[in-house]
Amino acid sequence: MGVNPQLAGRVYPAGEAYTVGREKIREFARAVKATHPAHFEVEAAKDLGYADLIAPPTFAIIVAQRADAQLIEDPEAGIDFSRVVHADQRFVHHRPIVAGDQLVAELHVDQVRAMGGGAMITTRAEISTTDGEKTATATSSILVRGEGQ
Numbered sequence: 001m002g003v004n005p006q007l008a009g010r011v012y013p014a015g016e017a018y019t020v021g022r023e024k025i026r027e028f029a030r031a032v033k034a035t036h037p038a039h040f041e042v043e044a045a046k047d048l049g050y051a052d053l054i055a056p057p058t059f060a061i062i063v064a065q066r067a068d069a070q071l072i073e074d075p076e077a078g079i080d081f082s083r084v085v086h087a088d089q090r091f092v093h094h095r096p097i098v099a100g101d102q103l104v105a106e107l108h109v110d111q112v113r114a115m116g117g118g119a120m121i122t123t124r125a126e127i128s129t130t131d132g133e134k135t136a137t138a139t140s141s142i143l144v145r146g147e148g149q
Contacts, residue, residue: 003119003144004078008112012070014104017130018063022099025055032056045098052099059097061089064125064138067105071123079121079144087120088141094134102130105138117146 022042029039034056037044045053072079097103104127111122125138 002078002117002146003112003121004076005112005114005119007071007077007109007121010109012067012074012107012109014106014128015066015070017102017104018066020055020059020097020099020101020103022053024062025053025059025099028059028062029056032058050096050098055097055099057091057093060091060093060127060136060138063103063105063127064136064140067107067125067127068123068140070107071109071121083118083145085143085145086140087143088139090139092137092139094136097135101135103127103135104130110139115143118144119146120144 026040038048038050038054039056040053042052048054071077072081072084105125108124108126109121110124111120113120120141120143122139122141125140126134127136127138128134
């Protein structure tokens, strides 16, 4: 079974909330070599006007990938994850992600385009707090290689 071309327009609802913890921010910052003190020291973040540590911009990928998993795991999607190649990732930030945030993401399948024997799928994860405040929009494109590719 190949990728379902009728995925375009599908919306996967927000799942369980992800709690942004201080140590998760610190671990992520170290992993991506983000060195700003506001990622590590509460006082440095407060000096910038934030209530707690602020996450590096790409931290949003954690929540976005949790939303993407709904699509990948959907049997109707027809996606064989062993054939997936990550093609593109973009973020638009509406406000910084801060320790203590409870984040959810609604996933939109914006485009499914046939490419050879495979398909390019573009998704958009609208990330917000559980009380509805928008934090980031993550747009991702994956290539699902067809048989023999």
